[in-house]
Amino acid sequence: MHRESKDQLQLDRVLQPIEQATGLPNECYTKASNFTLDRDQVMADSWVCIGFGSDVPESWAVPVNFMGYPLLLARSATGELRVFHxxxxxxxxxxxxxxxKLGTGLIRCKYHSWAYDFEGNLKxxxxxxxxxxxxxxxxxxxxNGLKQIRSxxxxxNIFVNxxxxxxxxxxxxxPLLQRWSKWISPETLTELQPGTHAKMEMVVNSNWKLAVENFLEAYxxxxxxxxxxxxSPLEKHYDIDRGENFAGQGSSSYTTPAADTGSISSWPHDQKQFAEYPVLYPNTLLGLQSDHFFTMTILPINETTTLERVQLMFLGKVATDDSYQDHRTSLVNSWTEVFSEDIFxxxxxxxxxxxxxxxxxxFSPVMDQHTLHFHQWVANKLSTNP
Ligand code: FES
Ligand SMILES: [Fe+2]
Structure with a gap:
């Protein structure tokens, strides 16, 4: 079965060296059956970001549709987040x-009133x-409890496999944490918090892969x-060394943030103009700057429609204090402007x-290496999974 789909899609042509390779064929972007293949062979086997922890307050249950699968995010009164079918x-x-919010601690079915707790047990x-x-x-x-998903x-970022x-x-x-440790330790990174009123989303009329591919290049x-x-001109951008599961761009001309806007203190002083924009394959786009972090998660709605959701994160009071709301809003607005420019x-x-x-x-043998890397990563998933 998968052999057939591989041959039909002529994926061998994608797996050639860049000088000879062609990209994924049109069907991978336009056919509903390929959308299902993407879900079952590209996404299912990977770590996929399906939303933000800040979407789910304590004692809340939040339904999410991921590429046709009904999923449930549930956070208990004590703060643990689980993902169920x-x-x-x-x-x-x-x-x-x-x-x-389900203050009773139970998730109750509206049909015959069976009830589950936040650990998925049938109670x-x-x-x-x-x-x-x-x-x-x-x-x-x-x-007969709920079926939990590895998360x-x-x-x-809520990742599921x-x-x-x-x-x-x-x-x-x-590998990404190791790469970034020259600027920020993994521990300090986790001290960043979601900004209050620091999210935005956009619907794009394209296949999800094109949104990813566009983020991978500065060309x-x-x-x-x-x-x-x-x-932040093109010549000040560089390719991030490709890992097995990520690639992207860096810039060496990020505008050095003012000290009172949450510049991360561990970040070496002479490196503050560095910023990096990797994609964690397949759908998690990241931006790390010396004063804030963002995630854009790429949520495929159907083969020609994609939801992009962005959340910005900051250190300390810059994340949540009212006095920094204008600062947060202006950063959200400036990223919204940049991301909106990509839509056409x-x-x-x-x-x-x-x-x-x-x-x-x-492909340009120089400027499009990451784009081809992603095409090949997808082609390999489509080829090798059952
Ligand atoms: S279907 Fe849920 S209780 Fe019957
Ligand atoms: Fe762009």
Whole structure:
């Protein structure tokens, strides 16, 4: 089956050296069946960011649809966050349809009122044994709880591994933490907190992969971001050494932040103009600057529609203090402006993928190395997974 799909998609052409390679074919961006392949072969086997911890206050349950799968984010009263399949074990009702606080500590199905705790245990099965019997000798609640999904939270990003077989998250993130340790230790990094009123989101009419690919290269800066390019020009950008699961850009001309805007004190003084923008494959786009951090998570809605969600994080009172709200808002606005400038390009590439004359395109052997790296990473997932 997968051999067929690999041959149909002509992925061998993608796996060639950059001088000969073509990109992923149009079908990978335009066909609904390939969207399902992306979910089941590219996403499921990886660590995928599906939202932010700040979306889920204590005692809240928040439904999330990830590429057609109904999932549930649930944070207990004591703060642990778990991710479940959002489906009742009884008759398969979607368990939670709206985000909300569940002060009772129970997640109750609206159909026959079965109830689960925040650890997913089935705690109530009213009348399962008849109108006056809430138990039955042949029914074992302990094996009928919610189905939990392997998950972790890093930098307030909720990562899931749907297959359960990806490498441990610590191993997945270690090369990036090692890379960044010259500026900020992993411990200090985790002290950054989500900014209050520091999120934004945009819907883009393109396949999710084009949003990722656009973030991987700085080649388009002079034409798409003339404002950004004036103070952080293309020639001051460099390729981040590709790891197995990430690649991206760095800049050596980030505007050094003012001391009172949360500049990270451990960051070496003569390095504050460095900033890096890696993609953790497949869908987590990061930005680390010497005064703030952001994540953009790329959430595929269907094969031609993608939701981009961004959250900024800061150290100490810059994250939450009212007196810094204007500062946070102005950073959100300036990133929104930059990311908005990319939309026409990403949507234009999607439109171009309706053309029978386009057969994956070609790559600059210098400027497009990361783009091809991502194409090859996707092609390998499509080729090797069952
Ligand atoms: S389907 Fe949920 S209690 Fe029946
Ligand atoms: Fe861009």
């Amino acid at each position: 959002n489906v009742c074990s009884h008759r398969g009702m979607q368990l939670v349809s709206e985000p909300g 109530g099965t009213p009348m399962i044994g008849g109108t006056d019997q809430n138990t039955h000798k042949d029914f074992n609640p302990s094996v 972790t939270v890093w930098m307030d 749907l297959s359960g077989t990806a490498e441990p998250f610590e191993d997945f993130i270690a 388009h800066l002079p034409w798409v971001h003339p404002g950004l390019n004036a103070y 390009a990403v949507e234009g590439m999607q439109a171009g993928r309706q053309s029978p004359a386009f057969r994956g395109g070609v």
